[in-house]
Amino acid sequence: MPVRFSTKGVKEKDRFSYWREVVCDVYVLLGCESEMADEFHGGLVLERLPGISVSSVFSDPLTVNRRKKDIARSNDDCFLLGVQLKNKVYVIQHDRIAELDPGDFAIYSSTEPYQLLCPRSYKQLVFQFPKSDLLARLPNCELLMARKVSRGNEIGRLVSGSLVDFSRIIGNTDEVVQHYMKDTVLDLIATGLASLENSTFELSRPEQHLMLRAKSYIHANLGNSDLSREMVAKAMGMSVRRLSGIFSKEGTTITAYIRFMRLERIARDLLNDLFHRQSISEIAFRWGFNNLQHFSKVFRIQYGMSPRDYRQHARPLWAV
Template identity: 45%
Template sequence: MAILLSTESVRQTEGFAYWREAVCDAYVHLDCQCERPDDFRGEILLNRLSRLSASFVSGSQQSVRRRRRDIARAGEDSFLISLQMQKEGGVLQDGRQARLKPGDFALYSSVDRYNLELPDRFRQLVVQIPRDMLLSRLPDADLMTGISVSGSSVMGRIIHDSAVRLVSAIDQSPAQVQHSLQDTVVDLFVTGLASLRETRFELSRPEQQILLRADAEIRANLGDPDFDRHALAAAMGLSLRRLSELYRSDGRAISSEIRTLRLDRIAADLKDSRYARHSIADIAYRWGIPSQQSLARMFKERFGRSPRDYRANG
């Protein structure tokens, strides 16, 4: 079950001291400094799972260091991944420095020194993976620390969106599904890291590669109103039954996945000032939903309001 560690639970004058203890308790032993300790705010929504730990972290500006004495004090053997969700951050390890824009992620290891630079009002997803678990899939993971994996590519966006959604859903999933979902989260990041260089890596399930390719196919065809689960199965060279089974094993349904991604793109455009002069019908058509009646119903089911109200309050 997820636990919330927040500076709002203590007096303001005690906020930063509480935060330093909370960070060490949540991850590994660290040193944490900030420019304005008297006005510090921070929050960690932490979920310690059977195979890994995942947390959503946000807060004020801070510099985090894993020092030699921290490593000597406690020998946590793990890899950590920071996926930037808001603002820009930085990871420095082994002389390599990753600058993280929203959507980017980077790997770092607890067995070596590292520095994290986090700006005011940042937000990250941090996943802590046992060292042997990641090395079994990615033997040369230590050579990939401190390197940014871009979130701007099609695969990068898939990894970002899927990892955030899966981590958010794990806690609400049946116990027998949680183990598989944790493997899926690790597989997503392994796929992104393996793109940095030619390397040997293994996914926990061969089917995961099929799902990643299918997700990429969906995103590439969202603007085609005729693209549906039948078209996806044909593009993948699989029977609809087999592809549906693979998505169900991942806790998803093909039609729902396509619909959700289309609605999310429409919602993003409705809030984007660049499309302020575009009609709602034009935006919906651009993302493969030509029926205004269907759009109104589906949009309200997902966002709790009509497209017009959503745009007005965006």
């Protein structure tokens, strides 16, 4: 069920302090300022889902600052992505400014200072999720903070519209559907960011498209224990050597990427209440491992503990 916050019904003198507390509670610890503090209006509708939160927020003009002291006092390790719905917002991080008009979107990190400038009353859709989930799809995405994905870009327009559509229905689905919809939303976000010029910094545009196709194919076939670099290359219509060369430009291999994504899915399911009745071996088999001894070994290498210890003691990556 969505959680709703509004300054309506709050005494005028208390509205802006109330809004500041709401924003810090829903998103991350930060500072807010507004020249309209004495007559401020704002509202927010929040859906907290497994591994991701989605919120629709509107307010009068304000400035939001994520400061070094805020970062030092919190342990948030997430990305936030804003899809502009009304008027204009400026996202500032890493000495870059993304000027967002309706239909544009940009991403920013909770672990580095940022600023949001809202010179007029605005409305925005905000997605918030663990960094690791996007880094697994787009390893260079931390270099893309505060870079606008424009509605004028064909891919950007498609992704932006799809994210808005997903936000309208995702809260009305059951938990199992939400679990898989999250992956679809993150794949869309990765696709939109990858459309930015020089977003992979070493891959040419044709190679970017091949990489996206290959990763999408891998994500869709992780449960197939026969998934291999040969299988992926064949599906892409190219040689293993050629595809391996493209993956090497991102500092990985096809096999390593498959293994990483399988382990990421398993780790996520081990912490998901939806699967608490399933054994570790059942979850591992579902994601394509058929040798439990090998699975336990590579899981320990990646996560520093056994699958059993991880399930019992690991802190979830995202508190919902």
